[in-house]
Amino acid sequence: MRARLELVTRLGETIGDARDLVELFRTLHAETSRVMDATVFLLSMYDAASETVHVVRQIDRGEEHEGGSFPLGKGFTSEVIRTGMPKLVRRWATEGPPIRLLYGTESGELVTPQSAAIVPIISKGQVVGVISTQSYAPQAYDDTDIATLGAIASHAATAIKHMRATEQMALAYRRHALELEAVLANMSDALVIVDARGAIVRLNREARELLGLDGASLVLGQPFDAQRLEHLPKSAREIAAALLPIVDSVRAGASVDERDVELTIGQHRVLSVSATVLGAAGAEPQGGVIVFRDVTSQRELERLREDVFAMAWHDMHTPITVIRGHAALLLARVKHGRLDKKSFVNAAELIVKHSDRLADLLTALFDIRCLQAGMLKLSRWPTDLGLLAAELVEGLNATSRHKLVVDASDGVIGEWDERRIRQVLTNLLSNAAKYSSEGSTISVSVRADSDHATVSVRDEGIGMEADEIAQVFRRGYRANRALNVRGGGLGLYLAHGLVSAHGGRMWAESPGHDRGSTFSFALPIGTREGETGTA
Ligand code: ADP
Numbered sequence: 001m002r003a004r005l006e007l008v009t010r011l012g013e014t015i016g017d018a019r020d021l022v023e024l025f026r027t028l029h030a031e032t033s034r035v036m037d038a039t040v041f042l043l044s045m046y047d048a049a050s051e052t053v054h055v056v057r058q059i060d061r062g063e064e065h066e067g068g069s070f071p072l073g074k075g076f077t078s079e080v081i082r083t084g085m086p087k088l089v090r091r092w093a094t095e096g097p098p099i100r101l102l103y104g105t106e107s108g109e110l111v112t113p114q115s116a117a118i119v120p121i122i123s124k125g126q127v128v129g130v131i132s133t134q135s136y137a138p139q140a141y142d143d144t145d146i147a148t149l150g151a152i153a154s155h156a157a158t159a160i161k162h163m164r165a166t167e168q169m170a171l172a173y174r175r176h177a178l179e180l181e182a183v184l185a186n187m188s189d190a191l192v193i194v195d196a197r198g199a200i201v202r203l204n205r206e207a208r209e210l211l212g213l214d215g216a217s218l219v220l221g222q223p224f225d226a227q228r229l230e231h232l233p234k235s236a237r238e239i240a241a242a243l244l245p246i247v248d249s250v251r252a253g254a255s256v257d258e259r260d261v262e263l264t265i266g267q268h269r270v271l272s273v274s275a276t277v278l279g280a281a282g283a284e285p286q287g288g289v290i291v292f293r294d295v296t297s298q299r300e301l302e303r304l305r306e307d308v309f310a311m312a313w314h315d316m317h318t319p320i321t322v323i324r325g326h327a328a329l330l331l332a333r334v335k336h337g338r339l340d341k342k343s344f345v346n347a348a349e350l351i352v353k354h355s356d357r358l359a360d361l362l363t364a365l366f367d368i369r370c371l372q373a374g375m376l377k378l379s380r381w382p383t384d385l386g387l388l389a390a391e392l393v394e395g396l397n398a399t400s401r402h403k404l405v406v407d408a409s410d411g412v413i414g415e416w417d418e419r420r421i422r423q424v425l426t427n428l429l430s431n432a433a434k435y436s437s438e439g440s441t442i443s444v445s446v447r448a449d450s451d452h453a454t455v456s457v458r459d460e461g462i463g464m465e466a467d468e469i470a471q472v473f474r475r476g477y478r479a480n481r482a483l484n485v486r487g488g489g490l491g492l493y494l495a496h497g498l499v500s501a502h503g504g505r506m507w508a509e510s511p512g513h514d515r516g517s518t519f520s521f522a523l524p525i526g527t528r529e530g531e532t533g534t535a
Helices: 002-017 021-035 076-083 102-107 143-186 205-210 234-251 296-335 341-372 385-397 418-434 466-471 491-501
Strands: 040-047 052-060 063-071 087-089 115-123 126-135 190-195 200-203 256-263 269-278 287-294 381-384 403-408 413-416 441-448 452-458 505-509 518-524
Touching: 002 021, 002 143, 021 040, 021 052, 021 126, 021 143, 040 076, 052 076, 076 087, 076 115, 076 126, 087 143, 115 143, 126 143, 190 205, 190 234, 205 287, 234 256, 234 269, 234 287, 269 296, 296 341, 341 491, 381 385, 381 418, 385 403, 385 413, 385 418, 385 441, 385 452, 413 418, 413 518, 418 441, 418 452, 418 491, 418 518, 491 505, 491 518
Parallel strands: 403 441
Antiparallel strands: 040 052, 040 126, 052 063, 087 115, 115 126, 190 200, 190 287, 256 269, 269 287, 381 413, 441 452, 452 518, 505 518
16 A cells, blocks of 8 residues: 555656656556556547547557557447546456457467456546556456556646647647748848847848848857858948847847938948847846848938929929919009000910929929839830931020031931930930030930940030039939029939930030030830830
8 A cells, every 4th residue: 555655646746757648658557567467558548529549558568569549439448438437347258348459469379358457537527548457367456456546547637738738838839930930931021030149040031131141151049240240241241230239239128119220331222120129028138139121212212202392392483483473463464454465475475484394393203203113104106316306406496595416317216205205305405505605516416326326415515523424313413513503403313214214324424624515325226025115
C-alpha cells in the first residue's frame, strides 16, 4: 500500500514532464509495473467525434509495439469508454470475448491474457482515454489494483489536459506566426523589427529591396549600427544611417510618429518612417517595429499641388483684376452713356487678351496635372514638322518685333500629336522672344536623320550659364536674369514632359550670359510597335 501511495505521489510530480503521449505512455508503464502486474500495458486515446480508439503504444512482456486504431466496439476497452466505469477482468477465458493478440505471434505461439484491469481516463466528465493492464495469469488483479490504476489515470488526465493546452497554444501560435508572415510579405511598406539591443530580427521583402539586401548580405540578429552597414550599397547605407536614430529611439522606449527623412546622396528621395516600441507599458522595451516607405513621388505631387496653387493664385490674379476692372469701367460708361467706340474696343480687347491668358494658364495647369498623373493622351497623326515650323513663324512674323527665320528640310514627317508639338514649339519661340532684345534674330531649324527629327530654336538673347542650363527644365525654375520678364517657370517643364511623352528628348545649350541660347528637341520618327499613345 505504501509503495502504491508513493507511486501516486511521485507520478503527480513527474508526469507533467511528459511532452507527448508516447512519453506519457512510457512513464505510466514504468510506474505501474512497479506496483502491479503490467505484463501487457496499453494506453489508448478516445476520439468521440469519430468514435475511434487510438492505441498510443502497447507493451507485451517488455517489448514495446506500435499502436493502432479501431472503432468503438464490443471489447472491454470500448465498454469502459462507453460506461466511464473501470473494469476488472479476473478470468478472461470465461468473462470476456475471445481475443488473440497479434504481438504474441512473433514468438510463434498465440497467447491470450487471462486477466485485466482497465480504467477510463476522464477529463471534464468525458472519457478521453483508457489505461489497460493485462496479465497472462488469471486473477492477477483485484479492487485495490483498480483503485491504484484509477489514481494513475487521474494523473494521466491532468497530463493530457496540459499537453492539449500546450498543443493548442503551439497551434494557435503557429497560425498567428503564419498570418503575420503573410501580412508582412504582402505589405507595401518596408518593415524592420529590431530587438532590445537594436539587432534586426526580421525584415520583409520591401525592406530588403529598399536596403538593397540580398539574403547573404545581412545576418539577422546583429546590432544595427554604423559599422556593420559599411558593406551595404551606398544608397542603402544612407537609408540605414537614417534609420539608426529611429532604432535608438525605440531602444530608449520612444515611438516615432510618421517622420519624413530626406535622402540626398544620389537622387533626392523622401522616406516616411514610423516606429512603435514593443513591450508592455511601463516595462523595459523589447525592441520595436519600424515601418518606412518611399514617399518621394507622393511628396513631389503634394509640392506640385502647392506650387500649382501658388502659381495659379499669382498668375490668375492679374488677368482677373484686368478683366474685372475693364468690365466694370465699360459697365459704368454704358450706364452713363459715355461710351465711345475707341475706348470700348480698347477695353474689350484687353478683356479678350486676359481671358485668353487665363484659359492658357488653366490649360497648362491641367496638362501638368495629367502629365504628372501619367494620364496625358496623345492623338498621333502624320505631322510635317517643317510645315508646322514655317506656319508658326509666319504667323508670328506678322506681329513680332524679332526677325524670325526658318531653315527646314523637306518632308520631316512623323506620327506625332500635332497640337502638342505646336504647343512645344510655340513655347520655345515665345521664350526666345521673351529673353532676347527686340530686333534680334530667332532662327528655327528642322532636320531629320533616319530615326529622329530634331527642331532647334536659337536666339541672341540673355543666354544661360551651365548651372542655369542644368535647372531650366525643372518645374517653377526661373533664372535670376529672367525675373524682370513675366513668366511662371512652367512652360519648359511642360514642353519637356510633352516631348518625353512622345518618346523624345529636349535639351538646352548656351555659350553663357548674353550670348544667346538654343533649345532643341528630338522626336522619334514613326510610332513604335505597341505604343498606345498614352503617356
Ligand atoms: P517662364 O518663361 O514662364 O519663366 P519657362 O519654363 O518657359 O518659364 O522657362 C523657365 C526659365 O528658363 C525662364 O524663366 C528663364 O530663366 C529660362 N529660359 C527659358 N527660355 C530661355 C531663353 N530662350 N533664353 C534664356 N533663358 C531662357
